Amino acid sequence: MRVQLYGTCLIDTFFPETGEATVRLLRHFGVDVAYPKGQTCCGKPADSGGYTHASKKAARHFLSLFEANGDPIVIPSGSCASMVKNHYPHLFEDEQPVKRKAESVGARVYELSQFLVHVLKVHEAGLKGSGKITYHASCQLTRELGVREEPLLLLESLEGAELVHLPHADRCCGFGGTFMAKLPEVSMAMADEKAETILSTGADTVTGCDHGCLMNIADAMRRQGAGVKVKHLAVVLAEGIR
Amino acid sequence: MNSAHMSIPFRENSVKALGNATLRAAMKNATGVFTVKRADAVSSVPLEEWREEASQTRLKVLENLPHYVDEFESNARRAGASVHRAAGSQEARETVSSILRDRGIAKVVKSKSMVSEEIHLNSHLEQNGIAVVETDLGEYIIQIAGEHPSHIIVPAIHKDRRQVGALFAEKLACKYTDDPTVLTAIAKQVLRQEFVSARAGISGANFAVADSGTIVLFTNEGNGRMCTSLPELHIAVLSIEKMVPTLADLPKFIRLLPRSATGQLITSYMSLITGTRRPGESTGAKELHIVLLDNGRSTIVNGEYREMLKCIRCGACLNACPVYRMVGGHAYGSTYPGPMGIVLTTLLEGMNRAHPLLDATTLCGACGEVCPVKVPLPQLLRRLREQRAEEGFTPRAEQAGMSGFGLVSRNPTVFRLGQTVARAFWPIAAALNPGAAIKRLPVPAGRTFQRRMS
Numbered sequence: 001m002r003v004q005l006y007g008t009c010l011i012d013t014f015f016p017e018t019g020e021a022t023v024r025l026l027r028h029f030g031v032d033v034a035y036p037k038g039q040t041c042c043g044k045p046a047d048s049g050g051y052t053h054a055s056k057k058a059a060r061h062f063l064s065l066f067e068a069n070g071d072p073i074v075i076p077s078g079s080c081a082s083m084v085k086n087h088y089p090h091l092f093e094d095e096q097p098v099k100r101k102a103e104s105v106g107a108r109v110y111e112l113s114q115f116l117v118h119v120l121k122v123h124e125a126g127l128k129g130s131g132k133i134t135y136h137a138s139c140q141l142t143r144e145l146g147v148r149e150e151p152l153l154l155l156e157s158l159e160g161a162e163l164v165h166l167p168h169a170d171r172c173c174g175f176g177g178t179f180m181a182k183l184p185e186v187s188m189a190m191a192d193e194k195a196e197t198i199l200s201t202g203a204d205t206v207t208g209c210d211h212g213c214l215m216n217i218a219d220a221m222r223r224q225g226a227g228v229k230v231k232h233l234a235v236v237l238a239e240g241i242r
Numbered sequence: 243m244n245s246a247h248m249s250i251p252f253r254e255n256s257v258k259a260l261g262n263a264t265l266r267a268a269m270k271n272a273t274g275v276f277t278v279k280r281a282d283a284v285s286s287v288p289l290e291e292w293r294e295e296a297s298q299t300r301l302k303v304l305e306n307l308p309h310y311v312d313e314f315e316s317n318a319r320r321a322g323a324s325v326h327r328a329a330g331s332q333e334a335r336e337t338v339s340s341i342l343r344d345r346g347i348a349k350v351v352k353s354k355s356m357v358s359e360e361i362h363l364n365s366h367l368e369q370n371g372i373a374v375v376e377t378d379l380g381e382y383i384i385q386i387a388g389e390h391p392s393h394i395i396v397p398a399i400h401k402d403r404r405q406v407g408a409l410f411a412e413k414l415a416c417k418y419t420d421d422p423t424v425l426t427a428i429a430k431q432v433l434r435q436e437f438v439s440a441r442a443g444i445s446g447a448n449f450a451v452a453d454s455g456t457i458v459l460f461t462n463e464g465n466g467r468m469c470t471s472l473p474e475l476h477i478a479v480l481s482i483e484k485m486v487p488t489l490a491d492l493p494k495f496i497r498l499l500p501r502s503a504t505g506q507l508i509t510s511y512m513s514l515i516t517g518t519r520r521p522g523e524s525t526g527a528k529e530l531h532i533v534l535l536d537n538g539r540s541t542i543v544n545g546e547y548r549e550m551l552k553c554i555r556c557g558a559c560l561n562a563c564p565v566y567r568m569v570g571g572h573a574y575g576s577t578y579p580g581p582m583g584i585v586l587t588t589l590l591e592g593m594n595r596a597h598p599l600l601d602a603t604t605l606c607g608a609c610g611e612v613c614p615v616k617v618p619l620p621q622l623l624r625r626l627r628e629q630r631a632e633e634g635f636t637p638r639a640e641q642a643g644m645s646g647f648g649l650v651s652r653n654p655t656v657f658r659l660g661q662t663v664a665r666a667f668w669p670i671a672a673a674l675n676p677g678a679a680i681k682r683l684p685v686p687a688g689r690t691f692q693r694r695m696s
Binding site: 058183 | 252253256257260564565568569600601602603604605606607608610611624625626627628629630631632636640641644645647648649650651652653654657661664678679682683684685686687689690691692694695696
């Protein structure tokens with residue numbers, strides 16, 4: 001099986017280890033990973049801000065990179081995956097050919113945990129894990145893609161790790177793209193509350209499927225001087241195949 | 243609230259609210275309780291079917307709103323009511339005050355109404371020498387505190403019982419207590435006197451039934467029924483989109499509104515008022531005036547934001563909003579706070595005044611998920627942000643930055659160059675911007691994922 005991997009701009013720029021973990025994981029389960037060259041940002045930050053002219057440029061570029069063949073497109077981020085799948089088609093309401101292209105590309109998009117569970121059945125593979133792990137359910141992943149159970153199935157399956165429930169797991173952490181810059185005080189208050197809730201679970205690691213949120217949560221953890229590790233789900237899972 | 247030409251300083255307001263520990267604790271507690279109760283109340287019902295039915299009924303009304311308003315008006319008249327159309331807030335306020343003035347009425351009891359807040363009715367009546375007594379307990383608390391509601395159904399949500407105790411002790415000259423039961427009894431005693439002596443009652447309406455001319459009130463304290471049935475004169479002020487086609491449509495909302503609002507399976511008191519007191523009846527107003535407020539809705543209903551008018555004012559989106567629960571309703575500086583409030587305020591009061599509110603969302607989608615009539619709030623919020631950018635209400639630097647973003651995102655060479663530049667200048671940028679968002683982000687990696695993959 002072959003997939004096309006979209007690395008996302010956050011992973012590309014800030015968290016290359018997460019990208020590498022994703023590749024390692026996919027290859028471990030026999031997937032041939034193609035990484036189309038020339039990747040940039042999916043356009044989400046501009047789109048959420050209302051700058052459609054800018055997000056359309058990003059969308060056109062993404063579509064040109066990923067329309068080449070019919071392979072599944074794996075994206076290790078709920079918000080980027082939802083941008084492509086749910087938002088791209090709406091950007092081109094007045095350009096029907098592009099809209100159709102966006103829909104056909106979108107139909108091939110999988111958020112990483114979706115692909116791992118539904119296609120590769122990684123939750124049945126008995127990967128190794130360790131420590132007490134809790135899970136933050138990011139907004140677009142949960143409410144736009146409807147991915148609620150998949151990350152939990154994967155984490156529950158880790159032999160040697162304990163998954164602990166995070167109260168209000170799907171409550172926004174306060175990242176919100178440009179929100180964190182526009183209303184930093186509210187954003188930090190939200191992140192602080194998220195961090196406190198995470199600490200209350202007694203977990204030593206918090207994981208999730210979006211580096212935007214994880215970055216924001218890690219920052220709140222630093223502010224609070226807490227030693228909880230913040231890791232993308234791909235990293236947590238890839239540790240089990242070393 | 244009255245400086246119509248100035249934009250709402252949401253960020254400043256939010257910082258002030260975040261510094262108020264009592265407010266934050268009260269907000270977290272109350273929104274948490276309502277969220278849990280709502281979830282319980284909808285857990286064992288076919289919620290999606292109910293939402294879809296309710297949404298379709300609301301859409302049906304909005305697609306033909308003038309027809310339903312006309313139908314309501316003629317049926318209400320037939321039942322004995324006088325119906326007044328008000329294009330804007332001022333016309334609505336003056337209609338109410340002139341009815342009262344013509345009859346020499348100097349005091350009214352009032353049931354909770356957000357539309358009356360929207361038209362700033364209380365201050366107008368008071369300026370005209372007419373005393374107003376709010377009779378919903380939360381509204382009464384807010385009124386004697388000299389504040390405005392901070393939630394559309396729980397007006398005093400931002401206050402805790404100690405604050406209410408201190409307020410009552412000061413304003414009502416009673417002994418301090420923070421026992422909610424005692425405080426309620428104190429308010430009840432005061433309000434009973436007002437109900438008995440008032441010659442007029444003012445209410446809003448949760449719904450208006452077009453084919454019978456009935457106005458429908460949901461309350462939990464019975465005060466709405468007292469306001470509308472004890473005094474001889476009843477004035478109902480409602481906005482035109484509250485229509486439902488027939489009485490048979492009402493159950494779709496009877497089951498959804500209280501569940502969404504407070505997690506109750508049904509409201510404690512539901513009043514259906516059709517016209518005036520009839521021969522042989524012992525209660526009910528002898529004179530009923532219905533003021534139908536437009537205030538821009540006839541325009542909104544024909545535009546791309548039509549679905550906002552499906553809203554039935556349950557407040558579920560406020561309770562679910564992670565921003566609202568942090569800062570409370572007053573930070574929004576408008577009649578309607580929270581997600582529905584951001585959209586409605588922008589539509590009613592204009593982009594010039596409301597544009598900062600559009601920052602007050604992370605587009606997390608929680609509001610859209612709980613809305614009982616499927617108002618696509620996240621989509622409307624995003625579309626309004628788009629309109630805001632198009633109309634030039636965002637900072638110039640942001641506009642330039644986003645245009646730059648568009649160019650960079652379609653050019654991989656420039657994108658990679660940008661990554662390198664960011665990596666090189668990150669520490670300097672972080673040092674130059676103490677407290678800025680950049681300090682909260684990690685330092686870019688030495689070798690990007692792209693380079694590692696090539």
